[in-house]
Structures are given as C-alpha cells and as structure tokens.
C-alpha cells in the first residue's frame with residue numbers, strides 16, 4: 677500500500693489506529709500525516725511515532741490520499757465545513773460514533789467517496805473490531821483498501837444496513853469497557869479469596885484471552901464450550917448457577933439494549 681493517510685484529530689482513537697498500523701508494518705511513518713488543533717498533542721504524537729504533523733486540517737487533507745476523520749462527533753461539522761473542497765477529492769473515512777453517512781454527504785456532496793467505520797480501542801493491540809460501510813459513490817477498490825488497512829489491526833466486517841451501527845457501537849465499540857469491568861470483578865474476587873492482586877490480575881487476564889481464543893478458533897457454539905468446562909455438581913456449575921440467579925445474562929442484554937438506544941438518541945441530534 678503506497679497511499680498517504682491523513683488523520684484529522686490526534687485523539688485516543690487516531691493514536692490507537694496509527695500505533696496499530698505502524699506496528700503491523702502495513703504502513704510506514706512516512707505515509708502518515710496528522711493534524712490536531714491542540715499543539716502539545718501534535719508534538720507528543722510526532723515524538724512517539726516519528727510521523728509528520730501539521731497545524732492546518734486542510735493542508736493535512738491535501739497531502740493525503742485517504743482522510744481519516746477522527747474528531748469527536750460534535751466537532752465533525754466544523755472539520756467538514758473547513759476542508760470541504762479538499763475532502764471532496766479524497767477517500768473520506770469517518771470513525772465518529774453516531775455520524776451518519778448522509779450527514780457527511782450533506783456537507784461534501786453525494787459524489788464524495790465516504791466510508792463509515794466503527795472501530796474499537798483494541799486496534800492498538802492489533803486485536804480491534806472494525807465494522808464498516810461505504811456510500812454509493814465509493815467503489816469496491818475503496819472499501820477493499822480500508823478493509824485491508826484495518827485488517828492489519830484486527831478483524832473487519834462490512835455491513836450494508838447503516839441502522840445496524842447502533843448495535844455495533846453498543847457491542848464492539850463500547851465492548852472493551854464491559855470486559856475491563858468483568859476483569860476488575862474477577863480480580864477483586866480472587867483477592868477476596870486470598871490471591872495476591874498481581875496473581876489475581878494475571879489469572880483474570882489470561883482466562884479472558886484464553887476463552888476468547890477458544891471461542892474464536894474452536895468451531896463450536898459458545899454454549900458447547902461452556903458445557904465442556906461444567907461438570908455435573910462441580911465448581912463451575914455452582915458459579916454459573918449464581919450468575920444465572922443474579923440475572924447476569926439478562927443484565928448484559930439490557931445493557932447492550934440501553935447502549936443501542938443511547939446511540940440512536942445521540943445520532944438523532946446530529947441529523
């Protein structure tokens with residue numbers, strides 16, 4: 677891939693993608709250019725990743741082939757307005773939660789090639805989950821290019837119904853936070869049962885990684901995998917019975933439902 681990638685906004689998510697792309701060696705530091713309105717942040721990113729940063733968003737977009745818009749949703753209109761003329765010539769990739777393709781088309785025109793992405797923070801570790809969708813103007817080459825880039829920092833799925841982004845945001849976008857909470861609970865429980873914090877943390881982390889890998893690689897349903905570690909009247913069965921009686925499973929469903937609704941509410945403000 678010999679394209680130049682511009683990032684508008686050097687926040688947490690842009691950094692996660694940049695760091696993942698560079699460490700996967702899919703792109704080199706010479707292929708990344710970044711602008712951010714906050715000078716200290718630009719300098720920090722420049723120092724850590726040895727990439728070029730500029731003050732002006734328009735300059736940043738002009739110099740690239742693909743423009744990743746990585747500002748907060750509430751700053752998106754300002755950036756689109758400011759770089760309108762240059763963005764129209766580029767492949768525009770928006771990672772802003774809740775910003776619909778039609779909103780971007782409204783400011784740049786329907787002929788602009790746009791790809792909307794919902795990544796998650798695990799792209800930093802090359803284990804992200806990115807869901808993407810293209811607009812009518814973008815073609816197979818455009819979507820394949822972005823899929824190829826993001827597949828170097830994790831798994832990628834293309835969808836064709838934009839409405840599903842709300843569920844995606846709730847599940848994989850916010851998902852790492854749920855797992856971190858689960859890890860905290862597992863670790864606290866281990867400490868309560870007498871393990872040291874360090875040991876408890878390691879046990880919790882490796883258990884989540886191991887179960888995740890098994891779920892991904894074994895061609896078995898999650899239920900079958902769970903049954904395989906649950907012997908009759910054993911310790912696992914005892915723990916699972918408590919989790920079921922406390923409504924953990926239904927609480928998770930309710931949580932994702934609430935996050936999906938929240939995404940719809942936030943999104944309707946940006947129309």
Ligand SMILES: NC(=O)c1ccc[n+]([C@@H]2O[C@H](COP(=O)([O-])OP(=O)(O)OC[C@H]3O[C@@H](n4cnc5c(N)ncnc54)[C@H](OP(=O)(O)O)[C@@H]3O)[C@@H](O)[C@H]2O)c1
Nearest residue numbers: 685686687688689712713714746747748749751771772773
């Ligand atoms: N974090 C996640 O897990 C996650 C997951 C999926 C999608 N996203 C999406 O990714 C986007 C970025 O999120 P984030 O968490 O990385 O936010 P963030 O850390 O606040 O990053 C946004 C960056 O853009 C800068 N910025 C704001 N307005 C700008 C402008 N007009 N020109 C240039 N730079 C500007 C901000 O600077 P100031 O701080 O000075 O305003 C900040 O450095 C959001 O739209 C979010 O919905 C995030």
